[in-house]
Amino acid sequence: MQLHQYTDSTVLNTEFAARLENLLQQAITQRGHAYLVVSGGRTPTALFNALSQADLPWHNVSILLADERFVPVDSPDSNERLVRANLLTAKAAKANFISLYSAAATAEAAVPEIMPRVSALPTFDAVILGMGEDGHTASLFPCSAELNQGLAMDAPAILAINPTTAPHQRISLSLPRLLNTRQLFLHLVGESKLAVLNKAQAGDDVSSMPVRAVLQQHDVDVAVMYAAN
Template sequence: MQLHQYADTQALNNDFSARLINLLQEAITQRGHAYLVVSGGRTPTALFNALSESELAWQNVTVLLADERFVPPDSPDSNERLVKANLLKAKAAKATFISLYASAATAEQAIAEVLPRIAPLPAFDAVILGMGEDGHTASLFPCSAELSKGLAADAPAVLAVNPTTAPHQRISLSLPRLLNTRHLFIHLVGQSKLEVLNKAQAGTDVTSMPVRAVMQQPDVDVAVMYAAN
């Protein structure tokens, strides 16, 4: 794992967006299409806006989320809504988006419709993850009964998650699906997140801090993109 520290979020976003565009362009050149996995929340919105203005053959890019709250896409709590408002606009409006939401009574029931969208996808070109104060990443929460299923080597591509310390049911990509990528990033802003990262590095129990399963696996290099403010 490599930690890349920046003077501020603007410097981080300028460099990070340039790196991502280069990776996506390389994928398009080599394979004709690029696959980008992003995360929701406040941290990536400025990055999304920078990406949306970048020159790229966006019609050859597919974007999807690492996880989603089980709410309709027009909900203020929807990650899909956030991505469409901040990333899939301007030059990036031509990108294809794959939703993790399906209308159903429960997230478990929605999986039957969502799984066929995700399972056939090839290796991703870049995955951008966040990290919670409790050490969760995507919607792999330490408090959820589904954690062991989501971390298992034979986990399905997506699963329903019922966190007890966060609102809403979730639909999350599993650990093996997230790790099936050429490049993996953890995007962090704030001193408190660096403290959580250091705590995660200092231990090995993935059930107490699931982000360790991403940080400490041997198969994909992890780049932590960090700014204190």
């Protein structure tokens, strides 16, 4: 793990967007297509806006979420809605978006429909994860009964999650699917997140802080992109 600290989130987002642009362009040049996994929430909004201005052949880029709340795409709580409003705009409007939503009655019932969209994808080029104050990442919550399944190295690409400390059912990529990437980023803003990161590094119980499973593995490089404000 490498910690990259920036003076503020504006500088972070500018440099992070440029780094992502380079990674995606390299993938397109080498393999003809690039695959980017992003996370929802408030933190990445400004990064999305910056990245949407990148001069890329966006029709050769596929974007999907690391996890999604099981709500309609027009819900204020929808990560897909956030991505469409802030990333799939401007120059990036031509990118291909792979949705984790289905109109099924439950997240569990939606998995068979969503699974083929994700399971056949190749190695990702970049995965951007966030981290909660409880040490969750994607929707791999310490409170969920599905955590062990989501962290297992033979886990399916996606699974339904039922957190007890957060609203909504979730669809989440599993740990092995998230780690099947050429580069992994942890995007953190705020001094409280640095404290959580330090706590995660100081222990090894992944069930209490699932982000440890990302930080302490050795299969893929993890770059922590951090600004205090």
